[in-house]
Amino acid sequence: MNMLLSQAVKKTKKIKNKALLLSSALLFSTTTISQVQAQELDIKVTNLTQGIYFTPILIAAHDGDTKLFKSGEVASAELQMMAEGGDISALSAMLTNADKAENPAMGLLAPTMSTSTMLSTMDGNMYLSVVAMMLPTNDGFIGVNSWMIPSEAGTYSFTVNAYDAGTEANDEMITGGGAPGAVGIPAAPGMDVGTGGTGVTMTEDNAYVHVHRGNLGDDDLTAGRSDLDNTVHRWLNPVARITVTVN
């Protein structure tokens, strides 16, 4: 037998006694199926990068019809606000029936750091999505789109790739521009913030959400094409790890 673990959905089985839930279902026969099967979740997000910060993270358990983003589709205005400026308020407002956590890290999630929150799959919210802008990037974000939450108790772990919202040219110039449509990168927390870049590119020809090609950066902090440092602000996928404990 050969268990292929390369995509690393690790599962630790636990024994779970469902008898109590079943008996309460019998007692309250009006209870809907989804409520009977509701799971309490502990969710941890780890920033795996060495030099990239995550802006406030939006984590949601939602139904099968809700999507915060989809690769290969044009970003919504709400996604654009998050990806260009780190503003999750509009995306969060879309999640009317979801169980959600806004900004569990209470600000930036620094490189290698983790943050945790708790959600419930009550009301058929069986899908998990996670988004947060990556700084410094023009419109890069970490993205989990509708990961199906297992009903079996256990600890599940998987890694996350970086996406580009396709809404802004990756000029890599730190201008403070974080509003939708404003060019440039809003901020570069941490080390080696440059100035004087002439811009890596002025166009964004792929307007669909796609896997981010990474920052380029350069080796001149006061000139060159990019305001980013090529030894600090690059990354390779994956950029985050999500660990979900289904209780």
Next chain:
Amino acid sequence: MISMNKKIALIGLVGLMLSACGGSSSSMMEEDMPDPMITYSYQVTVTNLTYAQPMSPLALILHNEGQLWTVGEMASVALENLAESGDNTDVLADAIALSGKSGSGLLLPGMSEVIDVSYTFTDVNNAPMMLSLATMLVNTNDAFTGINALGINNLAIGESISLTTSSYDSGTEKNSELMATIPGPAGGGSGEGFNAERDDIDKVAMHSGVVSVDDGLMVSALTQAHRFDNPTLAVMVTRTE
């Protein structure tokens, strides 16, 4: 197998001595019988998937607790040594290791190496639970890759686990890519290995890749050939005994 044969020989010897003494009670025989030895053996096949990053001699350990590194925490000095210089001695001697095995030498790009590691014990509760592997990408400042505490306790004889590995940065040496800091062949053979100073973020993270002189780092001793992407190793672990 060798240790098993030795054990059998020893039991035979004890038996002869006891019978030579004469009059020994059979209950004493039983008390002197050593517990049966149990051996768990694993065959680990490792393939270097990179274009031009030789891997330092592999460090392979079986253990029941702990892990070799944790993202967000400081690298141990043993791991720093491996990640900066390729020296696996201290990782193999780590206190958590029940049993360790070194690779035979550099694992060159495209090459595979098969390493057998085993652990012999008497108490059935002492079966090895985890397997870890670490090796340096030698044409870097402090990049390493490997397996961190892979659960092997449910692996039956003949079963395998296959996986690929990503690369990490020990966070202990700035990624200057200067010739004097690269211990591998790209450093010209005189690049520095271990240095106790920690002038990077001093936390283990995933590696962001090398930049190289061909991609905009003019002081770099590395070329486009030394760039890598994840994954960097393919590994198959098979329990053989």
